[in-house]
Amino acid sequence: MTLTARDIRIKPRMVTTLAVATDRTQTAAALQSDWLGGYHGTNSIPVGSGGSVVVESATTSTLHMPESPNPVALVGRGFTENLNSMILMYDRIVHTGGGSHSTLAVQQVNTVALPRYTDGKGVFPFIEVYATGAGSPVYGTISYTNQDGVPGRTGTIVNLVAAATFCNPVTLQSGDTGVRSVETVTMSSAGSTAGNFGITLARFICPISRWQVGGAISCFRSDATALELGVVMMPPGAFLWFLTYDQGGSGTREHFFRADWIVE
Amino acid sequence: MAITSVDELITGLIAGQRHPWWKNQQTVTALRWVSLWKYAGVPGAGANPLPSGASGAAPSGTTAGAFPLASAAVGQDLYLAQHAWSCDEAGMLTMCDRLVHTSGLSGTSIVTQQVQTVPLTRSTDGKGVECWLECYTQLGATSRTATISYTNQDGTQGRTGTATIPATMRVGEVVPVQLQSGDSGVRSVQTLILNASTGTAGDFGVTLLKRIADMTEPVSVNGVEANAFDLGLPEVSEQACLSFLYLANSTTPGPWYGSFCIAKA
Numbered sequence: 144m145t146l147t148a149r150d151i152r153i154k155p156r157m158v159t160t161l162a163v164a165t166d167r168t169q170t171a172a173a174l175q176s177d178w179l180g181g182y183h184g185t186n187s188i189p190v191g192s193g194g195s196v197v198v199e200s201a202t203t204s205t206l207h208m209p210e211s212p213n214p215v216a217l218v219g220r221g222f223t224e225n226l227n228s229m230i231l232m233y234d235r236i237v238h239t240g241g242g243s244h245s246t247l248a249v250q251q252v253n254t255v256a257l258p259r260y261t262d263g264k265g266v267f268p269f270i271e272v273y274a275t276g277a278g279s280p281v282y283g284t285i286s287y288t289n290q291d292g293v294p295g296r297t298g299t300i301v302n303l304v305a306a307a308t309f310c311n312p313v314t315l316q317s318g319d320t321g322v323r324s325v326e327t328v329t330m331s332s333a334g335s336t337a338g339n340f341g342i343t344l345a346r347f348i349c350p351i352s353r354w355q356v357g358g359a360i361s362c363f364r365s366d367a368t369a370l371e372l373g374v375v376m377m378p379p380g381a382f383l384w385f386l387t388y389d390q391g392g393s394g395t396r397e398h399f400f401r402a403d404w405i406v407e
Numbered sequence: 408m409a410i411t412s413v414d415e416l417i418t419g420l421i422a423g424q425r426h427p428w429w430k431n432q433q434t435v436t437a438l439r440w441v442s443l444w445k446y447a448g449v450p451g452a453g454a455n456p457l458p459s460g461a462s463g464a465a466p467s468g469t470t471a472g473a474f475p476l477a478s479a480a481v482g483q484d485l486y487l488a489q490h491a492w493s494c495d496e497a498g499m500l501t502m503c504d505r506l507v508h509t510s511g512l513s514g515t516s517i518v519t520q521q522v523q524t525v526p527l528t529r530s531t532d533g534k535g536v537e538c539w540l541e542c543y544t545q546l547g548a549t550s551r552t553a554t555i556s557y558t559n560q561d562g563t564q565g566r567t568g569t570a571t572i573p574a575t576m577r578v579g580e581v582v583p584v585q586l587q588s589g590d591s592g593v594r595s596v597q598t599l600i601l602n603a604s605t606g607t608a609g610d611f612g613v614t615l616l617k618r619i620a621d622m623t624e625p626v627s628v629n630g631v632e633a634n635a636f637d638l639g640l641p642e643v644s645e646q647a648c649l650s651f652l653y654l655a656n657s658t659t660p661g662p663w664y665g666s667f668c669i670a671k672a
Contacts (some may be wrong), residue, residue: 146421216421219415231493231664265427265666267449299447301431312662314431314447317454318471337541347427347666350493350630369414373489373668374420388495388662 144214144376144407151218151369154405157209161400166382173303174310176271176343177385178235181308188273189240189341194254194324196236203375206383209406214376218369219403222351230351233267234377235384236260240341244276244305244334252342254324258377260346263290263323268330270300270311271343280305283302285313285342287327290321298322305334310343310386326357345384348375351400408484416635419670424668426474427632430651432661435581441579441660442541442614443651444472444505448662452641453650455543456508456612458613463509463612465528466648473505473648475634476669483671486635487620492665493630498656499623500631500663501617503537505648506530507595510612513607514572515547522596522613529644530617533594534561538568538584539652540599541614546576547606554614555584555599560592568593569668572605581614583650616650624660635670643669 161183177185189195197203209215222230237254260266262404270282282300289296298313305311313321325342349372383402410416430448435441445454453472456463468476477483492500492580507524530536540553555568566582576582586593596613620638622631653660 144421146417148417151417231501264515265425265449267427267429312429312431312448315449315451317451320426320450320475347429347664349491349632349666350664367632368634370420370489370636371632372489373423373425373491373634373666374417375425376421388493388664
């Protein structure tokens with residue numbers, strides 16, 4: 144796609160929105176995924192290892208992208224929320240489920256090949272929890288293939304929250320800038336029940352910022368232009384996935400999100 | 408070539424290199440600068456400069472811990488054209504090209520320590536090249552003054568800079584070196600001497616860097632989205648070793664999540 148400044152000003156924009164809704168209660172210092180709902184309807188839990196590719200956003204609950212066989216340009220967005228939390232927007236690419244919190248054995252994951260961003264550069268792994276494992280389990284490491292195709296690399300899981308809907312990021316081995324696939328995951332301390340977790344591979348798009356308006360009970364609002372977003376080109380089939388980094392306190396979020404697209 | 412219009416900027420952004428990144432939270436001392444070089448995340452942590460105790464190295468985009476940049480085509484240049492990031496506290500993030508780094512200096516030695524940095528491979532005239540001291544193993548509990556002998560941007564040797572090493576300088580913390588009056592940059596550093604022992608040898612070194620862009624997050628977790636005009640569209644060497652400094656506002660800054668675009672034109 145080629146775009147000019149005039150195109151961005153005058154071309155028709157397709158606008159997609161997430162309607163105002165009531166979200167979940169905040170949990171301090173945690174990355175909370177919207178896969179099981181919150182910003183939108185619930186999606187199904189990925190089944191087993193081997194990795195399933197995320198279906199196109201048009202058929203899954205999320206902030207939908209325009210349907211197009213070609214990349215579409217993200218040229219604007221608006222966001223309003225009433226609580227103080229950082230929203231991070233990713234393209235969710237591959238995910239698995241069926242991981243157990245109650246074993247110290249090496250668990251096979253063997254994610255499928257990336258359908259986009261295939262070189263793995265900038266693709267981050269997460270441990271995503273679908274069902275809580277009791278008994279204070281502690282995540283250990285993953286074995287992965289890096290952006291250069293080198294297998295057997297070791298990532299260290301950052302333990303934030305091992306409860307359903309939460310995500311735990313992974314720090315990569317020195318020199319690595321992304322992940323092509325994840326082969327195994329190992330707990331460092333087992334819990335008493337299996338629960339359910341999986342590996343999610345996602346590429347970061349942008350943080351979603353807000354500007355505080357008024358006092359504590361006011362909404363936070365922000366807009367971003369095409370140049371501030373860097374005229375992000377989203378590939379066909381991209382799935383917009385939101386993580387919330389909460390800042391503590393209590394209450395439920397009310398929000399509105401709007402994305403402006405140019406499709407050719 | 409230069410970007411001369413918004414249309415060229417947009418074309419450069421669409422064809423540009425996007426680099427998502429994140430760095431994990433660390434415990435530091437509030438109101439001190441920290442280098443994210445050694446912090447875990449994506450890219451993975453950088454290593455201590457080697458060889459330790461010697462002249463150091465001139466890192467590039469292929470050095471572990473840096474962002475590998477794709478080469479520009481013949482006749483093209485690279486520009487930082489967009490950067491969005493967020494952190495869980497208010498603070499200031501500086502993107503820089505890490506030009507030279509050394510390690511192996513002692514926090515207990517009170518004799519002149521040889522540094523003799525390797526030559527700059529980028530920004531070779533030294534103009535605008537800043538000198539910082541970076542900690543790799545925690546130093547002692549007593550604040551001390553470091554005096555640095557360096558060669559300035561005009562090639563004049565024997566210039567004198569000073570830096571205050573804070574009490575209990577932690578891993579990752581950095582302090583700027585104040586240059587001698589009239590100087591605007593550093594080509595190389597020859598020696599360093601402390602006025603007294605900090606109490607613990609630790610490990611620290613000299614880092615020479617070129618500042619690329621500064622961005623401030625005025626309110627915690629509100630995030631920053633900077634476009635090419637906000638950033639000043641700075642040119643970036645395709646060999647650059649891009650890394651970050653952060654002025655922490657609390658003892659537990661981070662995690663940081665960001666993504667920047669390097670445009671080609």
